[in-house]
Amino acid sequence: MTQVIDQYATWYEATASRLDSAAPLSAILKADVCVVGGGLAGLTTCLELSRRGLKVVLLEAQLIASGASGRNGGFVSNGFALGMDDVVKKVGIDAARALHALSCDGTEYVRAEIASGDASIKMGDGWMVAVRHDDQGGLKKYGANLQRDYSEDLQHLSVQETRVRLASQRYFESLYFPKAFHIHPLRYCLLIAAKARAAGAQIFENSAVKFVEKIGSEFLVKTDSWQVTARHVVHCVSSTGRNVHKASGRAVLPVATYVAVTEPLQQTSINTAAAISDTRRAGDYYRLIDDGRILWGGRISTKINRPSHLAERMKGDMVATYPALGKPRIDYAWAGLMGYAIHKMPLIGRDAEGQWFGTAFGGHGLNTTAMAGLILARAIAEGDDAYRRFVPFAPQWAFGQLGRLGVQGSYWLMQIKDKRDESRLFSGQ
Numbered sequence: 208m209t210q211v212i213d214q215y216a217t218w219y220e221a222t223a224s225r226l227d228s229a230a231p232l233s234a235i236l237k238a239d240v241c242v243v244g245g246g247l248a249g250l251t252t253c254l255e256l257s258r259r260g261l262k263v264v265l266l267e268a269q270l271i272a273s274g275a276s277g278r279n280g281g282f283v284s285n286g287f288a289l290g291m292d293d294v295v296k297k298v299g300i301d302a303a304r305a306l307h308a309l310s311c312d313g314t315e316y317v318r319a320e321i322a323s324g325d326a327s328i329k330m331g332d333g334w335m336v337a338v339r340h341d342d343q344g345g346l347k348k349y350g351a352n353l354q355r356d357y358s359e360d361l362q363h364l365s366v367q368e369t370r371v372r373l374a375s376q377r378y379f380e381s382l383y384f385p386k387a388f389h390i391h392p393l394r395y396c397l398l399i400a401a402k403a404r405a406a407g408a409q410i411f412e413n414s415a416v417k418f419v420e421k422i423g424s425e426f427l428v429k430t431d432s433w434q435v436t437a438r439h440v441v442h443c444v445s446s447t448g449r450n451v452h453k454a455s456g457r458a459v460l461p462v463a464t465y466v467a468v469t470e471p472l473q474q475t476s477i478n479t480a481a482a483i484s485d486t487r488r489a490g491d492y493y494r495l496i497d498d499g500r501i502l503w504g505g506r507i508s509t510k511i512n513r514p515s516h517l518a519e520r521m522k523g524d525m526v527a528t529y530p531a532l533g534k535p536r537i538d539y540a541w542a543g544l545m546g547y548a549i550h551k552m553p554l555i556g557r558d559a560e561g562q563w564f565g566t567a568f569g570g571h572g573l574n575t576t577a578m579a580g581l582i583l584a585r586a587i588a589e590g591d592d593a594y595r596r597f598v599p600f601a602p603q604w605a606f607g608q609l610g611r612l613g614v615q616g617s618y619w620l621m622q623i624k625d626k627r628d629e630s631r632l633f634s635g636q
């Protein structure tokens with residue numbers, strides 16, 4: 208069943224212009240490809256297939272980008288939700304380099320589509336990742352490894368350099384990635400949808416897919432009353448609607464994370480236009496947005512809290528880091544659902560029946576959904592086999608409800624470990 212999350216409460220919805228809601232599917236259609244899900248994975252796949260001359264129908268259960276794609280932190284950077292060290296452990300350095308290069312293609316894709324579409328979607332350059340305790344040079348070494356193994360463009364900033372930009376005693380050293388950037392994600396989704404329509408795609412909102420059946424060499428994709436027949440089907444439903452394609456759906460765990468946006472502020476605590484996050488196992492991510500507002504994200508859970516309760520908690524996190532902010536009013540607060548596989552890598556591939564899937568991008572989906580869209584479109588339209596790079600990260604059952612409890616438990620454990628690291632610091636250990 209599709210889950211509806213406080214759809215219009217985001218700052219992004221308040222500052223973007225949706226077209227009038229597209230009509231639901233109300234005909235029997237035939238297409239080359241039917242894409243299920245109108246988040247960035249589905250939209251990018253749809254655009255890239257349309258650009259390659261295929262007839263594409265996209266079916267979205269609610270409004271396009273009403274899921275994570277239109278309500279996220281907006282950071283665009285290379286890599287995956289799974290750290291590259293862990294990718295190397297699984298596949299070795301050569302395959303890890305190839306995967307990292309694909310993730311960079313995703314970053315560059317977003318940059319290029321914005322540049323050729325609407326430059327105002329890009330809201331700032333750079334990404335700072337800071338440590339909140341003295342990690343004995345660990346972050347510096349991590350950065351050096353990224354430079355050595357993946358030619359990643361980055362600078363190491365000392366404690367003093369970090370605190371000039373982030374006026375908080377909580378922060379120590381940081382890494383600065385000048386080529387990362389941050390965007391208005393909803394406007395970006397709407398841009399990709401508009402480009403897809405211009406390239407010939409048909410996009411239907413309020414058209415939840417109920418099931419898919421293979422008939423001969425074609426797929427029958429059914430909503431409540433109507434259907435699309437297509438040679439290919441691509442499942443991009445992330446953490447909701449996971450019953451439609453069980454092979455990938457049962458491998459995805461829904462994980463909620465939260466965002467708050469302050470009133471416009473005049474402040475001197477955050478002195479950088481870059482996006483910022485910390486290295487805690489469940490850390491904060493935030494940035495300055497229009498009119499001096501702070502967009503602050505953080506926390507994870509497997510259950511979505513009510514936003515009113517949420518606003519105070521997010522404010523608490525923000526002010527604990529920057530007491531000089533005083534008591535900023537929170538104008539917007541919302542939740543979003545990410546999809547995670549057990550191994551934290553995206554699920555991209557094709558099942559035994561021939562159905563394609565691109566899902567489970569976790570908290571690192573802006574570059575990787577673009578990457579997946581390119582990979583899937585090239586596979587379907589051109590027979591390209593780059594998707595096989597993800598075979599080592601095939602769908603594995605995520606243990607259903609037990610998996611959700613596991614995620615919640617490990618988050619609490621992460622919080623305890625993070626607090627322990629920081630309290631060691633403050634007690635001088």
Ligand SMILES: Cc1cc2nc3c(=O)[nH]c(=O)nc-3n(C[C@H](O)[C@H](O)[C@H](O)COP(=O)(O)OP(=O)(O)OC[C@H]3O[C@@H](n4cnc5c(N)ncnc54)[C@H](O)[C@@H]3O)c2cc1C
Nearest residue numbers: 244246247248268274276279280281282416448543572573
């Ligand atoms: C609060 C938050 C902050 C984040 N911050 C960042 C960040 O700063 N940087 C970053 O890289 N990533 C971030 N992410 C992650 C990123 O947003 C996601 O990984 C990415 O948007 C996933 O895209 P998607 O297309 O797979 O899923 P979604 O955007 O969730 O789209 C899936 C779509 O499928 C539709 N659907 C479901 N079932 C059906 C059905 N039966 N029929 C038709 N349609 C269906 C849904 O309605 C939905 O629109 C964040 C996520 C959240 C929630």
